[in-house]
Amino acid sequence: MRKLIAIAFLLILGFFMLKIVSVFPFGEERWGVSRHYVDKGIEENRASNLVTSIVVNYRGFDTLGEVTVLFLAATALAFLLATCKCRKKYERIEASLILKTASDILYPLLILFGAYIFIHGHLTPGGGFQGGTVIASAVMLMLLSRFTFHPNHRALSTIEGLAGIIFVLIGFAGFIWGGSFLANNILPLGHWNRLFSAGVIPLIYIAIGFKVGAELSGLITDMYKVTKEEE
Amino acid sequence: MAFFTASILLILIGLYAVLVKRNIMKIVIGLSLMDTGVNLLIVSLGFIRGRTAPIINVKDLLFNTSSKVVDPLPQALVLTAIVIGVAVTAVALSIVMLMYSKKGTLEIDEYKELKW
Numbered sequence: 001m002r003k004l005i006a007i008a009f010l011l012i013l014g015f016f017m018l019k020i021v022s023v024f025p026f027g028e029e030r031w032g033v034s035r036h037y038v039d040k041g042i043e044e045n046r047a048s049n050l051v052t053s054i055v056v057n058y059r060g061f062d063t064l065g066e067v068t069v070l071f072l073a074a075t076a077l078a079f080l081l082a083t084c085k086c087r088k089k090y091e092r093i094e095a096s097l098i099l100k101t102a103s104d105i106l107y108p109l110l111i112l113f114g115a116y117i118f119i120h121g122h123l124t125p126g127g128g129f130q131g132g133t134v135i136a137s138a139v140m141l142m143l144l145s146r147f148t149f150h151p152n153h154r155a156l157s158t159i160e161g162l163a164g165i166i167f168v169l170i171g172f173a174g175f176i177w178g179g180s181f182l183a184n185n186i187l188p189l190g191h192w193n194r195l196f197s198a199g200v201i202p203l204i205y206i207a208i209g210f211k212v213g214a215e216l217s218g219l220i221t222d223m224y225k226v227t228k229e230e231e
Numbered sequence: 232m233a234f235f236t237a238s239i240l241l242i243l244i245g246l247y248a249v250l251v252k253r254n255i256m257k258i259v260i261g262l263s264l265m266d267t268g269v270n271l272l273i274v275s276l277g278f279i280r281g282r283t284a285p286i287i288n289v290k291d292l293l294f295n296t297s298s299k300v301v302d303p304l305p306q307a308l309v310l311t312a313i314v315i316g317v318a319v320t321a322v323a324l325s326i327v328m329l330m331y332s333k334k335g336t337l338e339i340d341e342y343k344e345l346k347w
Contacts, residue, residue, distance in 0.1 A: 006250040010243045017242070021235045021272070027280035031297060034304035038297045042287055050285035050300070054307040066311050073318030080325045084332050125286065129314050193288060212314075219321055226328065 046189040047122040047198040055127065056201045056208075060182040064167065067211060071164065074215050074222075081226050095145040103145040110138035118209030122198045128205040132212025139217040143224050151221050156214045163211035170200050170207070234275035241268030255330065255337045259323045266316040270309045277305030 024030065031038075037054050047053040055063055117124075118131030142149045174183035182200075190197035241264060248261025278301055283292070285303035292299055327337070334341055 003251050006247060009250075010247055013246070014239055014243045017239050018236065021239065021276075022232070024276060026232050026235060026275070027278055029279055030276075031302065032304075034302050035297050037303065038285065038300060042293060042296070048287045050287065050303040051306045051310065054303055055310055059307060062311065066314055069315055070318050073322050076322050077325045080322070080329055084325075084329045123288070125284070127310075129310065192293070216317075223321075223325065223328075 042192055045184055045198055045201060046192050047201050048193050049122055049124065049127075051125075052122045052127050052201060052205065053198075056122075056204050057182065057184050060171070060204070063208070064171065064182075067164065067167065067208060070212065070215055071160070074219050077219055078222050081222050084226060099145045103141045107138050107142055110141070111135055114138065114209070114213060118205055119202065120195070121205040121209075122201045123193065123195070128208025129212050131209040132214075132216060135209075135213035136216030136220060140220050143220065151217055153218060153221065156218045156221075160211050160214040160218070163207045163214070166207040167204055167211070170204055174200070234278070235272065238268045238271035238275060241265075241271060244268075253339050255327050255339055258339070259320065259327060262323060263316070263320055266312070266319070270312055270316075273305045273309050273312070277302035 034054075037058055038050060041047070041050050041053045045053045045057050047057070114131040114134035116131070117126040117134060118128045121127030121131070139151055143151075171182045173186055175181045178184070178186045182204075184199040184201065187199045187203075189199050195202075245261040245264030245266075245268060248264065249258050252258055252261065282299060282301045285300040285306070287293060287296065287300075330342065331337060
């Protein structure tokens with residue numbers, strides 16, 4: 001009975017959602033404010049990746065809020081798990097030789113790849129969030145394969161705090177010398193499609209990469225520690 | 232149109248899991264599915280037929296750009312939404328862990344404290 005009511009409700013909801021969405025024809029031009037971002041993006045920011053140009057510069061304030069939400073979630077998770085008296089009855093199984101050997105080789109490579117992704121965020125697909133996630137996956141691989149691997153929690157939170165402060169300070173530098181918060185005219189813009197270009201965008205994305213990497217690593221470590229047996 | 236239908240279907244499947252399933256983990260999976268459906272819907276709203284990705288890495292794309300690339304704004308919004316989705320899933324999972332440590336079960340019907 002409950003399932004039938006739910007299915008009927010979902011059918012009605014789906015019908016109206018489809019009705020609303022079908023107002024917009026699929027695959028046709030629908031430019032609003034983003035026409036300016038696309039046509040003037042290279043001229044104003046010199047970032048080849050227009051998505052990065054929007055995320056970090058045009059909507060940079062939004063991204064600052066997003067980073068704050070991520071920080072808030074990590075804090076809430078640490079708080080919830082600190083009060084959790086989760087039963088530590090899980091017995092760890094020794095990781096297999098294949099996983100151990102592979103994670104030894106992959107750990108530095110994954111961190112290098114994450115750094116590559118967030119340093120080239122203004123040139124190629126990717127950026128601070130993606131690179132940070134790759135770094136966190138490297139930490140997770142080590143947690144799965146090694147008993148003795150303990151990420152330094154204090155260092156992680158220091159990196160995270162410093163990266164956040166650098167983001168805000170770059171924003172205020174734009175406020176003082178550029179005219180508006182996160183303005184992109186305090187550094188030379190450089191040539192299009194070069195590594196050293198796009199003004200403050202790479203700096204902000206590197207800060208975000210460090211922040212997200214440290215944050216997600218800390219988050220994974222928090223979740224992992226609860227289920228671990230006490231030595 | 233197929234993209235719109237598929238993403239709305241994904242949202243509805245997620246909502247079905249939230250409404251009907253009794254296992255808390257399945258509810259969290261449903262939330263995550265809804266998240267993916269919404270992201271897919273927003274991205275497909277910005278798609279334009281026959282255009283390339285909004286990355287200007289060849290000289291040809293430098294001029295008259297808005298007739299050659301898809302809309303980058305929905306992609307930027309979805310980038311934000313994915314990160315928020317990860318944060319929401321992480322907090323939801325930690326709440327599930329806390330609930331399991333209190334009662335030792337994942338069945339939502341066993342949690343009667345807030346029923347009236």
